Amino acid sequence: MTMKRLATALLLGGLAAGAGLAGAQDSTVEEIEKYREALAEGNPAELWEARGEELWRQKRGPKNASLEQCDLGLGPGVVKGAYAQLPRYFADTDKVEDLESRLVTCMMTLQGFTREEALKNRFGGGGKRSDIEALVAYVTSQSRGMPMNVSTRHPKEREAYEIGREIFYYRAGPHDFACATCHGKDNQRIRLQDLPNLTKTADARRAYTTWPAYRVSQGELRTFQWRLYDCFRQQRFPELEFASEASIALTMFLAKNANGGVYNAPAIKR
Amino acid sequence: MHYQRTIGLIALALLAASCASTSNESSYRARAVELMQADFRTRGIASVDRLKQDETQALCSQYRDQVPPEIAERIRTSNLAAVKYPADGKFLGDWKQGEKIAQTGRGLQFTDKPGTVNGGNCYACHRLSPQELSYGTIGPSLYNYGKIRGYGPEVQKYTYAKVYNSQAFVACSLMPRFGHNGILTEEQIKHVVALLLDPESPVNQ
Numbered sequence: 001m002t003m004k005r006l007a008t009a010l011l012l013g014g015l016a017a018g019a020g021l022a023g024a025q026d027s028t029v030e031e032i033e034k035y036r037e038a039l040a041e042g043n044p045a046e047l048w049e050a051r052g053e054e055l056w057r058q059k060r061g062p063k064n065a066s067l068e069q070c071d072l073g074l075g076p077g078v079v080k081g082a083y084a085q086l087p088r089y090f091a092d093t094d095k096v097e098d099l100e101s102r103l104v105t106c107m108m109t110l111q112g113f114t115r116e117e118a119l120k121n122r123f124g125g126g127g128k129r130s131d132i133e134a135l136v137a138y139v140t141s142q143s144r145g146m147p148m149n150v151s152t153r154h155p156k157e158r159e160a161y162e163i164g165r166e167i168f169y170y171r172a173g174p175h176d177f178a179c180a181t182c183h184g185k186d187n188q189r190i191r192l193q194d195l196p197n198l199t200k201t202a203d204a205r206r207a208y209t210t211w212p213a214y215r216v217s218q219g220e221l222r223t224f225q226w227r228l229y230d231c232f233r234q235q236r237f238p239e240l241e242f243a244s245e246a247s248i249a250l251t252m253f254l255a256k257n258a259n260g261g262v263y264n265a266p267a268i269k270r
Numbered sequence: 271m272h273y274q275r276t277i278g279l280i281a282l283a284l285l286a287a288s289c290a291s292t293s294n295e296s297s298y299r300a301r302a303v304e305l306m307q308a309d310f311r312t313r314g315i316a317s318v319d320r321l322k323q324d325e326t327q328a329l330c331s332q333y334r335d336q337v338p339p340e341i342a343e344r345i346r347t348s349n350l351a352a353v354k355y356p357a358d359g360k361f362l363g364d365w366k367q368g369e370k371i372a373q374t375g376r377g378l379q380f381t382d383k384p385g386t387v388n389g390g391n392c393y394a395c396h397r398l399s400p401q402e403l404s405y406g407t408i409g410p411s412l413y414n415y416g417k418i419r420g421y422g423p424e425v426q427k428y429t430y431a432k433v434y435n436s437q438a439f440v441a442c443s444l445m446p447r448f449g450h451n452g453i454l455t456e457e458q459i460k461h462v463v464a465l466l467l468d469p470e471s472p473v474n475q
Contacts, residue, residue: 103337159298166302169334171327173320174378174453175446178331182408190394190406234380238316244309 045137045266047216048221050140055131061111070106072099072139073174083143084263087252089154096160100225101243103135120244123229124220136212136223143263148209150255157252164253167246168198179236180248198254205261208254213267221266224251299332315319316380330442342441350438353431354449356456361463368465371458372398378453388453390433390462395445398465399472408444414468415466416474429463 056067056079072082073090087098093105100122107118126128152158171178182190183198196203212223222230225242228250232240240247303321312318328346329337337345374389376382392398395408398415419425431438434449448454454462465471 157307159301162295162298163302163305165301166331166386167306169331170306170323171331172323173316174451176327176330176451177446180334181444184335185408188406188408190408191404193406195408232310233379233381236316236320238310238318238320239313239380241309241311244305246302246305246309249305 038137041063043214043266043268044219045212045221048134048137048214049141049266050138051129051133052136053071054134057250058140058178061113063110063112065110065112067103067106067110067135068112070103072102079139079142081146082141083140084146084148085150087157087160087248088151089156094156095169095245096154096156096252098224098255099136099139099245100132100223101248102137103132104243119242123222123226125218130220133212133221133223133226137221137266140212140263140265144265146263148205148255148258148261148263150252150259152252152256160249161256162254163246164249165250167250168253173236175236177237178230179235181235192264198257201260204257206232209261209263210259210265210267210269212265213269216268216270274385284473295378309340313380315382315384316376321411326437326442333442334441335444337441342399345437345441346439349435349447349450350431351470353435353438354456355427355430356460361423361460362467363460364463365459365461365468365471365473367458368461368463369399371454371462372465373402388458390448390454390458392465400475401472412466412473414474416469416471421467421469426463429466430459432460 029125056070057207059066069076071077071090071092072079073085073088074080076080078092083099086102087096087193089096090102090105095101097105104115104118108115119132121128121130122132124133168179169184171181178184179198182188185205186197186200188195188197196207198204198207208224211227212221214221228247229240229242232238306321307318310318311320313362324329324351329341329345333341365367371390372392375394377388377390377469392412393402393405395406397405397407397411397413400413415424431453435447436443436445446453448462449456449459465473468474
């Protein structure tokens with residue numbers, strides 16, 4: 001990240017804080033417009049990307065090791081293009097893993113963290129920063145511009161995909177909602193929010209390739225795991241465990257449906 | 271004779287193939303249920319019991335909401351039989367309260383406090399009062415609902431039942447069964463019915 005882009009991102013942070021105060025004098029619409037213009041120039045996700053790259057190289061944990069030997073599927077230390085092929089089967093764990101779960105695996109095996117330690121700050125906010133969110137921002141940024149190319153050739157990859165599809169259509173809870181209730185038809189909206197039909201290639205590509213994203217409304221960079229967690233909250237389900245097998249299976253279904261889409265994240269969303 | 275046997279064998283093979291694919295799918299479904307039970311945890315008011323499906327939810331999931339006619343009939347019948355109508359025989363509450371219920375989607379999420387008054391969130395999916403421009407399109411427009419259908423007792427009773435349990439009329443409807451699943455109280459449903467059927471309601475202006 002260049003100094004100029006960093007400066008833009010910092011300026012943006014200041015503007016966001018100022019917008020609240022200035023709101024009393026200026027019209028809200030005008031402020032939002034100014035804010036949008038500023039957004040177009042720089043995505044604060046860059047701050048997470050930069051911190052993630054530092055964390056990737058930093059020696060940490062009981063084993064005082066960096067993540068530079070972490071195998072994200074393309075060989076130890078290969079970050080470029082790795083995310084566009086995740087989730088995938090990993091022989092060393094004999095499991096299908098997405099990026100978040102694979103990072104947890106590497107933090108445990110290479111750095112010696114426990115699973116609890118690795119997952120402690122899985123979601124940043126309220127003054128605490130999330131290492132996972134930063135690492136995800138860095139790794140995903142290294143697949144920008146590449147086509148999604150997720151495999152279901154391995155039987156466990158195929159199985160994850162099929163299970164993910166079942167979860168996608170699973171209606172339950174007080175509202176009878178499934179993922180498919182909002183994301184199974186074309187051209188639907190909730191209030192004024194457009195809903196992608198995640199069973200159709202074009203929509204699935206557009207949605208999946210723009211996560212993770214910096215959420216302006218939260219001032220945080222959110223990972224795909226967070227996206228699923230928060231969808232299930234709105235579905236009135238109990239809490240989906242971060243990086244769990246069920247979450248990876250659902251991610252597999254959605255990622256595979258986005259194959260061929262050009263990856264373009266970390267993005268910025270309201 | 272020979273020809274007939276061949277046809278018989280082909281039919282048998284086809285049957286076996288279709289059984290195989292169905293049993294594959296159902297084994298993935300069983301595995302998905304197992305995984306979900308292991309990978310969701312109770313948080314706040316949202317307990318893992320919510321993952322248990324009733325027959326309607328299970329059938330709609332299995333058929334991706336496209337149920338064959340005989341199963342659709344079964345779903346409608348059992349849901350209609352479960353509708354509890356108000357004991358006082360009145361279906362219309364206060365449309366102004368109904369408008370508030372239609373506007374809010376609060377309640378039943380794991381971040382909601384116990385005792386939160388639930389909303390109906392009608393505007394998330396439907397157009398109702400023309401003054402509200404921020405409405406969704408998952409359900410049909412309900413603007414002029416009463417004007418179009420009339421305000422009589424039969425329409426009132428049907429509308430109450432529809433909000434109480436949408437699947438009494440449309441199997442695998444995407445609309446929550448607000449009364450059946452205890453999202454809204456009887457009184458709240460009456461207010462929503464009034465929003466749709468009071469001639470004074472903005473919905474009918």
